[in-house]
Amino acid sequence: MGDKKGSVLMQRYEQGKILGHGTFAKVYQARNIETGANVAIKVVDKEKVLKVGMIEQIKREISVMRLVRHPHVVQLYEVMASKAKIYIVMEHVRGGELFDKVARGKIKGDIARKYFQQLISAVDYCHSRGVYHRDLKPENLLLDQNEDLKITDFGLSALAESRRQDGLLHTMCGTPAYVAPEVIHRKGYDGAKADIWSCGVVLFVLLAGYLPFQDSNLIEMYKKIGKAEFKFPNMFPSDVKRLLLKIMDPNPKTRISIAKIMENSWFRKGFDSKLLENRHESDAYKTGSVQDDDSMFGPCYNLNAFDIISFSEGFDLSGLFEDKSQKKEVRFSARETALTIISKLEDISKKLKLKVKKKNGGIMRFEGCKEGRKGILCFDAEIFEVTPTFHMIELKKLGGDTLEYLKVVRQEMRPALKDIIWTWQGEQET
Template sequence: MEKKGTILMQRYELGRLLGQGTFAKVYHARNLKSGQSVAIKIIDKEKVLRGGLIDQIKREISVMRLVRHPNVVQLYEVMASKTKIYFAMEFVKGGELFNKVARGKLKEDAARKYFQQLIGAVDYCHSRGVYHRDIKPENLLLDEFGNLKISDFGLSALAESRRQDGLLHTTCGTPAYVAPEVINKKGYDGAKADIWSSGVVLFVLLAGYLPFNEQNLMEMYKKITRGEFKCPQWFPPEARKLLSRILNPCPFTRINMATLMENSWFKKGFKANVAAPKPLQIKGDVSSISDVEVALDEGSSVSNSSIESGRPPTRTNSFNAFDIISLSQGFDLSGLFENDMNERPPTRFTTTKPASTIVSKFEEIAEMERFKVMKKDGMVKLQGSKQGRKGQLGIDAEIFEVTPSFFVVEVKKTAGDTLEYKQFYNKDMKPCLKDIVWAWEGNEQQQQQQQQQQPQPPQPQLQIHNR
C-alpha cells in the first residue's frame, strides 16, 4: 500500500489519497524536479488481469495519448513496474461540475460557458476518432480558473472499434445520460450519442435537475426512447429550441456537431480553445505506448533489458479470398452506407517488399515530417505534431499478407482535416513510397511498367481494381 511521502519512480512524492475504485487509487503528488502538482493514478496490474479489464486500460492510454486539448484532463506520463501501471495526470483543483450543479441551477451565461467548453472539447475528440460515451457532470471537472475539463476515458471508444456497419455496439454509459439508440442495442454513432449526453448536461446546468429521471429504470428508458421531457418556464426560448434538436430520439435527424456549433444561442461569446498542451511522455520501465500494452498482457512484464534486446519480427494481417473479392470492382458496397462524401476513402497499393521494409519506409516518412509512430500487429499509426484545422493528422497504414512475398497495404486518414491529408498524401507520402510500391490500386499502367522492370510476384486470383 502506498503511503504519504512515498517517492514513486524517483520522480514523484505521493500526497493525500484523492479517491479509489476497485482497480485503482488516485493520489495527489508533487513532481520532485519541477514542484508541479499532479494526480497519480495507480493501477493494480494483477486486479486488472483478473477483472478482464486489460483492453479498457489499453484503450484509456491510447485515447488520452490522442486527445491533447485544454478542456480535457491531460495525461503527462505513463510509467510501469512489474506490478503497477502509473498515470501521471493533470491535477484539477476545482472538483466536479456535479458539486456546483448540486447546489442548484446555473445562470444562463455560466451554463452556456460550460456547455461551449464541453462541446469544443468533444468536437476535438471526435476529430481524433475518439468517442467518450460517458459524458455526465461527475466526469466534468473544473480547474482553479473555472474552466471545464473532461475526465475519465475508461469507457471511451476509438473509431477503429466500429463494426462493419460503421457503428459502435457496446452498451455503456450512465442511464440518465445515455442516448436512446444505445439503449436499443442495434448499433449507434458514437458522435451522435455524445451529442445527446452533452444535451442532457446542458439541461441539468440550466434546470438543476435531470430531463429524464424516474425511480423505475424501465419507465425512464421509455421516456428517453420517446424523447419525452419538458423544459421549465425559465429556459430561454433559443435554448429550448436547441435542446429539442439535441434531445431528438432519432439519431439520423438529431443535430450534428457542425450545425450545433453554428447555433446562435451556442455561439454567443464563444471562443474556440485549440492551444495544444505539452506532448505525452513515457517514463520508467516503459518506452512506448505499445510497451505499456505488453506490460498489461497476461504473464508478461516490461523491463529495460527487454526493450533494448531488439525489435520483434513484424507481424501482419492475412488476406483471404473474401477480403480480395470485397476490394474488387462491383463488390464495393461502401457507397450504400457512407454519408460523408468529403471523406477520402482508403488508398491501397501492392508490394513485393517484406513487411519490415514497409514499416521502415513509413518510419522514414514519419521522421521527415516529425510524426509520432506507433506499431502493432501489422499496423503503423502516424500522428502529426502540428495543429491543423481539425486537430493533428492521424494516418493508419495496415499491412496484409496475400502470399509470403506479396502484400497489400491500406492507407487511410483517421483524424484531422481531409484537405490537409490529401495535400500531405500527394506531396509528401506518395512520392516517398514509390520505391516500395509495385502497383497502386487501379493503376494498371504503372503495374505494366513495373512488370517490365522486375520479376512478377505471386498474385491472388483477383486483381485489385479502383473502386
C-alpha cells in the same frame, strides 16, 4: 510501491493525499521531485485488472488520453509501470467535479453556456480524432482553478477503429440518465451522435438543476428516454428550448450535428473562437484516402494518430502487461512506397526459402517450407500507410515456434531490410 502519503513513486513523484479511488485504481495528488509540478497519478493494480479482463479498457483509456490534447481535456503526461502497478500521470485539476456545483442547484445562464461551449469544443476535437467518450456526465467534467471545464475518464471511450462494418458502435455503456435512446436499444449507434445527446442532457442539468429523465424504475426511465419525454422548467429561455429539442432528438439521423450547434445564435454568444483552432492544428492525423499502388496486392491500411501511438515503442501498451522478449509482433517503419516494400519483402523471402501468399488489405503471408519445433512457421507482414512514401510494417506470428520466428525476423530479415528501415521498434528515431 506503497500507497502511503509521502512515499516516492517510481523515484520521480512524491505521493500526496488520495483524491479518489475505484475498484481497480486509486488517484493520488503528487509532486514531480525534479520540477516541483503538481500532478494527479492514477495507480492501477495490474493483478486486479488482469483478473477481471479489463486490460483493453485500461489500454484504451491511456491511448485515448495520449491522443487527445485540448485545453478542455485532462492531459496525460506519462505512463510508468512496475511489476504490480501501472502509474498514469495526469494533469491535476483542482476545482473538483462539475457535479458538485450542480448538486448545489442550477447554474446561471451565462456560466452554463460557457461550460457548454467548452464541452462542445472539446467533444468536437475528440470526434475529429476518431474518439467518442460515451460517458459524458457532470461527474466526468472537472473544473480547474480558473473555473474552466476539463473532460476526464475515458475508460468507456470508443475509437473509430472499434466500429463494426456497418460503421456503428454496439457496446451498451454510459450512465443511464445521460445515455442516448439508440444506445439503449442496442441496435448499433453512431458514437458522435450519442455524445451529442449526452451533452444536451448535461446542458439541461446545468440550467435546471435536475435531470430531464427521472424514474425510480429503470425500465420506465428508458421508455422516457426512448421517446425524449421530458418537460422544460418555465424559466427556460425559448432559444435554449429550441436548441435542446434539436439535441435531444430521439432519432439520431435527424439529431443536430456539432457543426450546427456551433452555428446556433445562443451558443455563439461570447464563444471563444480560439477553441476551434485546436481542432485543426493536426488534421494530418486524420485517416486519409486509401492509396492503391498495386492492384494485385490491394490497398494498404491508412494510419491515424491512434494507430501511430499504439505502434510506437513509447506507447506500445502491451508491454505494460506482457513479457516483451516473447512478443509475437515486431514493427518497423520505412520511408518507401508500398510497392518498394513489397518487392523487398519478396526478394528476402526467396533467400530465406519462405513461401509468399499475397492477400488483399495490405497483408503478405509468409510460410516456411519445412516443419520446425512447433510445426510450420507462418507469419503475416501487414503494411500500413502513413503517407504514400512512408509506411509502418507489422510482422505477426500465426504459427510455429516463437523463438524460431523471432530469430528469422530479427537476425535474418532485419539485416536484409537495413537499406529501407527508418526505425525498428525499440530504437530511437535517427
